[in-house]
Amino acid sequence: MTNSPRTPGIAPARLPREAYARNFADVEPPLDAHEAMVAADRCYFCHDAPCITACPTAIDIPLFIRQIQTGQPEGAAKTIFDQNILGGMCARVCPTEVLCEEACVREAAEGKPVEIGRLQRYATDTLMQRGVHPFERAAPTGKRIAVVGAGPAGLACAHRLAMKGHDVVLMDAREKAGGLNEYGIAAYKTVDNFAEAEVNWLLQIGGIELRTGQRLGRELSLAALEAEYDAVFLGLGLAGVNALRSEGEEHHHVQDAVDFIAGLRQAGDLSTVAVGRDVVVIGGGMTAVDAAVQSKLLGAENVTIVYRRGQDRMSASTHEQDHAASKGVRIVTGAAPLRIIGGDHLEAVEFAYTEEGPDGLTPTGETFRLKADQVFKAIGQHLAGAPEDVHIEAGKIAVTGPGRTTRLGVWAGGDCATGGDDLTVTAVAEGRDAAEDIHATLVGAAQLAAE
Amino acid sequence: MADLTTEFVGIKSPNPFWLASAPPTDKEYNVRRAFEAGWGGVVWKTLGEAGPPIVNVNGPRYGVVYGADRRVLGLNNIELITDRPLEVNLREIKAVKRDWPDRAMVVSLMVPCEEQAWKAILPLVEETGADGVELNFGCPHGMSERGMGSAVGQVPDYIEMVTRWCKQNTRMPVIVKLTPNITDIRYPARAARAGGADAVSLINTVNSITSVDLDNMCPEPMIDGKGTHGGYCGPAVKPLALNMVAEIARDPETAGLPISGIGGVTTWRDAAEFLALGAGNVQVCTAAMTYGFKVVQEMAAGLSNWMDEKGYASVSAVSGRAVPNVTDWQHLNLNYVTKARIDQDSCIKCGRCYAACEDTSHQAIAMSPDRVFMVIDAECVACNLCVDVCPVEDCITMERLAAGAIDPRTGQVVPAEHGDWTTHPNNPGALKAAE
Numbered sequence: 024m025t026n027s028p029r030t031p032g033i034a035p036a037r038l039p040r041e042a043y044a045r046n047f048a049d050v051e052p053p054l055d056a057h058e059a060m061v062a063a064d065r066c067y068f069c070h071d072a073p074c075i076t077a078c079p080t081a082i083d084i085p086l087f088i089r090q091i092q093t094g095q096p097e098g099a100a101k102t103i104f105d106q107n108i109l110g111g112m113c114a115r116v117c118p119t120e121v122l123c124e125e126a127c128v129r130e131a132a133e134g135k136p137v138e139i140g141r142l143q144r145y146a147t148d149t150l151m152q153r154g155v156h157p158f159e160r161a162a163p164t165g166k167r168i169a170v171v172g173a174g175p176a177g178l179a180c181a182h183r184l185a186m187k188g189h190d191v192v193l194m195d196a197r198e199k200a201g202g203l204n205e206y207g208i209a210a211y212k213t214v215d216n217f218a219e220a221e222v223n224w225l226l227q228i229g230g231i232e233l234r235t236g237q238r239l240g241r242e243l244s245l246a247a248l249e250a251e252y253d254a255v256f257l258g259l260g261l262a263g264v265n266a267l268r269s270e271g272e273e274h275h276h277v278q279d280a281v282d283f284i285a286g287l288r289q290a291g292d293l294s295t296v297a298v299g300r301d302v303v304v305i306g307g308g309m310t311a312v313d314a315a316v317q318s319k320l321l322g323a324e325n326v327t328i329v330y331r332r333g334q335d336r337m338s339a340s341t342h343e344q345d346h347a348a349s350k351g352v353r354i355v356t357g358a359a360p361l362r363i364i365g366g367d368h369l370e371a372v373e374f375a376y377t378e379e380g381p382d383g384l385t386p387t388g389e390t391f392r393l394k395a396d397q398v399f400k401a402i403g404q405h406l407a408g409a410p411e412d413v414h415i416e417a418g419k420i421a422v423t424g425p426g427r428t429t430r431l432g433v434w435a436g437g438d439c440a441t442g443g444d445d446l447t448v449t450a451v452a453e454g455r456d457a458a459e460d461i462h463a464t465l466v467g468a469a470q471l472a473a474e
Numbered sequence: 475m476a477d478l479t480t481e482f483v484g485i486k487s488p489n490p491f492w493l494a495s496a497p498p499t500d501k502e503y504n505v506r507r508a509f510e511a512g513w514g515g516v517v518w519k520t521l522g523e524a525g526p527p528i529v530n531v532n533g534p535r536y537g538v539v540y541g542a543d544r545r546v547l548g549l550n551n552i553e554l555i556t557d558r559p560l561e562v563n564l565r566e567i568k569a570v571k572r573d574w575p576d577r578a579m580v581v582s583l584m585v586p587c588e589e590q591a592w593k594a595i596l597p598l599v600e601e602t603g604a605d606g607v608e609l610n611f612g613c614p615h616g617m618s619e620r621g622m623g624s625a626v627g628q629v630p631d632y633i634e635m636v637t638r639w640c641k642q643n644t645r646m647p648v649i650v651k652l653t654p655n656i657t658d659i660r661y662p663a664r665a666a667r668a669g670g671a672d673a674v675s676l677i678n679t680v681n682s683i684t685s686v687d688l689d690n691m692c693p694e695p696m697i698d699g700k701g702t703h704g705g706y707c708g709p710a711v712k713p714l715a716l717n718m719v720a721e722i723a724r725d726p727e728t729a730g731l732p733i734s735g736i737g738g739v740t741t742w743r744d745a746a747e748f749l750a751l752g753a754g755n756v757q758v759c760t761a762a763m764t765y766g767f768k769v770v771q772e773m774a775a776g777l778s779n780w781m782d783e784k785g786y787a788s789v790s791a792v793s794g795r796a797v798p799n800v801t802d803w804q805h806l807n808l809n810y811v812t813k814a815r816i817d818q819d820s821c822i823k824c825g826r827c828y829a830a831c832e833d834t835s836h837q838a839i840a841m842s843p844d845r846v847f848m849v850i851d852a853e854c855v856a857c858n859l860c861v862d863v864c865p866v867e868d869c870i871t872m873e874r875l876a877a878g879a880i881d882p883r884t885g886q887v888v889p890a891e892h893g894d895w896t897t898h899p900n901n902p903g904a905l906k907a908a909e
């Protein structure tokens with residue numbers, strides 16, 4: 024090994040070989056059968072349970088936990104998948120500390136919620152490891168639907184439509200399906216190629232034809248899709264990355280955090296992924312935390328997240344922030360980037376301290392510099408490549424109800440559409456609900472025609 | 475420090491915790507270690523008559539019922555009486571009693587229902603220096619098929635007859651161990667007293683099948699594809715045992731008959747409850763089999779601390795304290811009116827009280843959209859189901875309505891005086907009595 028955490032500049036292989044396996048191991052190891060029983064026993068089987076209300080896909084949590092408790096983990100998985108076909112991924116990536124587990128009455132009672140996420144993983148893993156698919160398709164309807172974007176929203180939509188008996192063509196611009204499950208989620212949350220395995224398992228329902236390398240706006244056009252299919256669902260995610268608008272931003276060692284993560288996720292051998300010695304991540308959300316933590320785990324010596332507002336405004340949850348801190352990531356809040364300094368090699372980033380006042384964020388006049396040879400931008404993503412024929416509102420495809428766009432026959436959901444948080448589970452809920460609405464619309468129309 | 479020494483039918487022991495006749499007392503090695511751990515006495519594993527020893531199954535002999543986290547709530551067994559030669563047991567009993575003179579050594583016996591068989595074995599036991607005998611009229615499996623154990627215990631006449639034989643043939647105190655597999659426990663207890671028993675001990679195990687192996691369609695424990703009912707014991711049977719002890723304690727025909735309380739004693743509190751309902755001491759099996767002999771240290775320390783707190787100087791001061799308060803339903807005060815009260819500060823909003831009352835009781839809990847739960851006094855019948863299902867202790871309490879207050883459910887004034895079924899206007903019997 025030639026490189027170390029102290030090797031200057033951007034370099035691969037900063038760590039001994041075995042360190043990668045250790046650093047990128049399952050961040051929250053699965054429960055074994057006995058641990059699951061003990062964890063399940065803690066659930067009170069609440070009436071009209073607050074945890075269900077807090078789950079964007081409204082999984083019947085007390086029911087599935089009781090099924091685990093009575094020795095039916097596969098039945099539990101079915102309960103989960105009924106509401107959320109990506110229940111396996113959600114069990115790994117949901118910020119449960121601000122969703123179901125925050126609402127759990129045992130969180131209120133003793134600050135120790137029922138471990139809903141881990142129990143969900145136990146149940147879904149048990150079923151998925153058997154390789155069986157628990158759903159069957161309804162009789163064919165003869166309807167064909169185009170789903171564009173094979174992220175969580177598109178996958179959930181496609182699955183529900185296929186289950187209802189429709190034929191689905193699922194198209195995505197990238198090489199692989201999965202969206203951010205495949206290209207974005209932190210590696211230690213979804214080990215052993217789970218994202219890909221989950222997509223393959225989901226497609227076992229049948230009736231879904233996957234076409235990758237198909238970009239709306241390049242190979243595909245909305246008009247053509249509308250002409251060919253009975254309905255169109257758009258689950259495009261947020262393909263654009265927000266700019267810093269700071270001097271020097273175009274430096275080649277200033278990178279989009281999502282691209283860095285996508286590269287890392289697709290690398291067969293993590294020791295080939297190059298990372299700086301002094302890494303600065305600008306942003307305050309999940310992407311910033313993931314880029315920072317994974318930089319650290321790849322062997323960067325110093326990693327700092329800098330967020331322009333106060334810590335309480337960071338969209339990364341306290342749990343995520345604590346995780347970053349536990350890996351040695353420093354978090355600086357209340358500072359905005361002014362300029363990126365450096366020639367061929369990056370040297371530093373200059374920041375201005377900020378103050379939050381009635382007129383918004385203003386610089387205090389005080390500045391400081393952080394040594395940096397690599398900078399990641401993680402100040403948010405935006406919609407890019409959406410068709411012009413649908414109405415855009417606040418930077419997203421405007422939808423009403425279950426994902427109806429302003430164009431008849433076109434639905435949208437997930438990060439690209441208005442409403443809901445930008446989370447995997449929300450995307451699944453929106454994809455599913457749009458599918459139900461598409462189904463109701465198509466079947467309703469068919470019934471009307473028959474009458 | 476409270477005095478835990480007890481004298482039960484003249485047998486002294488340093489504390490009221492005896493090991494019941496069962497595997498823990500089946501051999502010298504066990505009993506010595508039990509005494510070292512602090513047990514006050516033992517009832518040696520039941521001896522049979524001389525001759526070829528009993529045989530046990532060679533497959534599993536226990537079934538189990540678990541609570542959360544594999545906590546043993548109930549155990550059943552298909553074990554028979556001791557399968558070791560009589561003379562070996564007698565030799566060991568003698569050796570242990572010689573070395574531990576301050577501990578109670580009672581020997582359990584089960585021989586055929588013939589006077590000669592009892593006459594033969596009693597002197598052999600006496601010769602060991604044992605303090606007393608316990609007649610096993612309770613074992614519900616195997617031995618009962620051969621006309622012993624619960625086959626005797628289910629026929630009061632046999633109980634009386636065998637007890638009398640024993641009393642006539644030994645100077646040792648005779649304790650009769652009763653089976654719960656009977657409809658009214660008072661009859662066998664009365665028979666024991668009539669036969670001259672010095673005491674009764676109860677309960678033996680309850681006829682049971684703990685579970686069914688659904689792959690093999692066979693009750694557990696499964697022996698080569700077949701199963702049989704076993705005897706149930708452990709925490710699950712405590713309520714049955716407490717009731718039977720209380721029934722005997724308050725029956726005028728058996729009043730004052732010493733009782734050794736057995737069935738699910740697992741903690742000091744269980745023991746205190748048996749004592750309160752009339753037991754003079756307790757016997758323990760499943761708790762020792764689950765946790766080992768050391769549990770007696772918690773039991774003894776706990777009982778002693780509690781007695782100190784309450785100012786009970788001796789075990790006999792506790793014994794029977796609750797018996798006067800065990801009564802018939804007809805004597806319960808119908809003018810004692812309570813309502814459930816929810817402490818909003820400790821409520822965690824799980825809604826279990828609501829589900830219980832709404833679905834299965836009296837629709838007396840209101841739930842607001844923001845999950846505030848309130849009792850509707852006009853509907854609450856004070857069943858206290860909500861208290862039982864609430865996961866937070868003392869979050870729901872039952873509060874008494876003062877005399878003179880109006881019960882919003884009935885619209886009636888709560889009377890100050892006692893009023894029960896015997897005098898209630900709806901009771902045809904009460905009317906007749908008044909006429």
Ligand SMILES: Cc1cc2nc3c(=O)[nH]c(=O)nc-3n(C[C@H](O)[C@H](O)[C@H](O)COP(=O)(O)OP(=O)(O)OC[C@H]3O[C@@H](n4cnc5c(N)ncnc54)[C@H](O)[C@@H]3O)c2cc1C
Binds near residue numbers: 117203208258445448
């Ligand atoms: C780094 C990072 C970490 C995250 N971590 C978490 C987490 O831990 N937990 C959590 O709940 N959420 C997390 N999120 C958010 C979560 O990943 C998203 O909310 C979720 O993936 C949204 O699903 P989607 O289907 O709407 O979009 P995406 O997952 O983005 O999928 C959109 C798909 O559409 C395709 N596409 C885009 N444009 C076109 C086009 N023009 N033509 C054809 N196909 C197109 C894309 O290739 C992609 O496959 C994270 C996000 C990021 C960026």
Ligand SMILES: Cc1cc2nc3c(=O)[nH]c(=O)nc-3n(C[C@H](O)[C@H](O)[C@H](O)COP(=O)(O)O)c2cc1C
């Ligand atoms: C509060 C309560 C009242 C009951 N009342 C009756 C009754 O009036 N008649 C009856 O046959 N059984 C009655 N039972 C017994 C039940 O029907 C049932 O046999 C018993 O509870 C055992 O079943 P379980 O424990 O599985 O619920 C009652 C049980 C409870 C808990």
Ligand code: SF4
Binds near residue numbers: 073075084127
């Ligand atoms: S809130 Fe907690 S205890 Fe209640 S049902 Fe949900 S997981 Fe169970």
Ligand code: SF4
Binds near residue numbers: 831839
């Ligand atoms: S005591 Fe019974 S009736 Fe009253 S509120 Fe509670 S469950 Fe309902």
Ligand code: SF4
Binds near residue numbers: 820823824825827869
């Ligand atoms: S059962 Fe107890 S904690 Fe739960 S809602 Fe009712 S009062 Fe509150």
